[in-house]
Structures are given as C-alpha cells and as structure tokens.
Amino acid sequence: MTVKTLEDLFVESLKDIYYAEKHILKALPGMVKKAGSKKLRDALETHRQETEGQIDRLEQVFKLFDISPRGKKCEAIEGILAEAKEHMEDIEDPEVLDAGMIGSAQAVEHYEITRYGTLIAWAKRLGRDEAMQLLDANLKQEKHADRLLSDIAESSVNEKAAA
Numbered sequence: 001m002t003v004k005t006l007e008d009l010f011v012e013s014l015k016d017i018y019y020a021e022k023h024i025l026k027a028l029p030g031m032v033k034k035a036g037s038k039k040l041r042d043a044l045e046t047h048r049q050e051t052e053g054q055i056d057r058l059e060q061v062f063k064l065f066d067i068s069p070r071g072k073k074c075e076a077i078e079g080i081l082a083e084a085k086e087h088m089e090d091i092e093d094p095e096v097l098d099a100g101m102i103g104s105a106q107a108v109e110h111y112e113i114t115r116y117g118t119l120i121a122w123a124k125r126l127g128r129d130e131a132m133q134l135l136d137a138n139l140k141q142e143k144h145a146d147r148l149l150s151d152i153a154e155s156s157v158n159e160k161a162a163a
C-alpha cells in the first residue's frame with residue numbers, strides 16, 4: 001500500500017503494532033516459564049492475558065477503519081524479542097536471567113508505548129475518538145506493565161542478581 005495521507009500512515013502503523021503484539025503474545029509463555037521470581041512470573045502471565053485483550057482492541061480499531069486486521073512485519077520487535085531469546089539461552093544464573101528478562105520485557109514495553117503514543121496522536125488528529133480510546137486502553141496497560149517491571153527489579157530481582 002502506498003502511503004499518501006495521515007490515515008494511510010495510521011493504518012500502516014496499526015499493522016506494525018498488530019504484528020508486534022501477536023509476536024509478543026507468542027514470546028511471553030516462554031518468558032513466564034523461564035522466570036525464577038514468582039513476582040516476575042505473575043507479572044508476565046498477567047501481561048500475557050492483557051496482550052490477548054490488546055489484540056482484540058486492535059482488531060476493533062481495524063474494524064472502525066473498515067479494514068480486515070493484518071500485520072506488517074516489524075523488524076524492531078523481532079530484534080527486541082531475539083535479544084530476549086538470546087538472554088534465555090545464554091544466561092545460566094537464574095537470578096541474573098531474571099534481571100536480563102526484565103530488561104528485555106521493558107524494552108518491549110517502551111517500544112509499545114512509543115507506537116501507541118504516536119497512533120493516539122494521529123487518531124486524535126484524524127478525529128477518530130473511538131479508535132483513540134481503544135488505543136489508549138492498550139497504552140495504559142503497557143505503562144502499568146513497565147512500572148510493575150521496574151518495581152520488581154528494584155525491590156528484589158536486581159539485588160539477588162548482584163549477590
């Protein structure tokens with residue numbers, strides 16, 4: 001598709017985050033399994049469930065724009081997830097691994113936060129309030145997940161990893 005208008009750009013970006021969310025959903029169970037800290041495991045599992053809901057919301061946004069949901073390959077999320085996988089394969093110390101996985105998970109959250117921030121600004125400019133609200137619900141969950149991961153790192157995981 002050729003991008004000519006802001007709406008075209010919005011749709012292209014929507015496809016990017018849709019692809020990203022689907023890949024994140026596939027990657028999360030492996031991270032849940034590998035997490036040593038119960039708090040981290042629970043946070044990742046909760047976010048896995050939230051991610052299912054986020055994908056549903058994105059499908060609603062596609063519907064609002066009268067297009068069928070389709071992803072567009074997103075190299076950025078693939079790179080971040082590849083790095084997470086590398087940590088899971090290479091780090092033997094389970095406590096250091098937890099710290100590494102939190103780092104990767106937060107890189108994912110920050111990627112999502114930047115994408116949703118942009119999409120919301122564009123939806124607002126396009127006067128698409130309903131789309132804006134759906135995207136904002138996703139953004140709130142990403143921000144919450146990011147804060148929770150910081151709390152887990154700072155309250156226990158980093159200290160154990162450094163011991």
Ligand SMILES: [Fe+2]
Pocket residue numbers: 021024051054112142
């Ligand atoms: Fe997400």
Ligand SMILES: [Fe+2]
Pocket residue numbers: 047108109112141142145
């Ligand atoms: Fe997320």
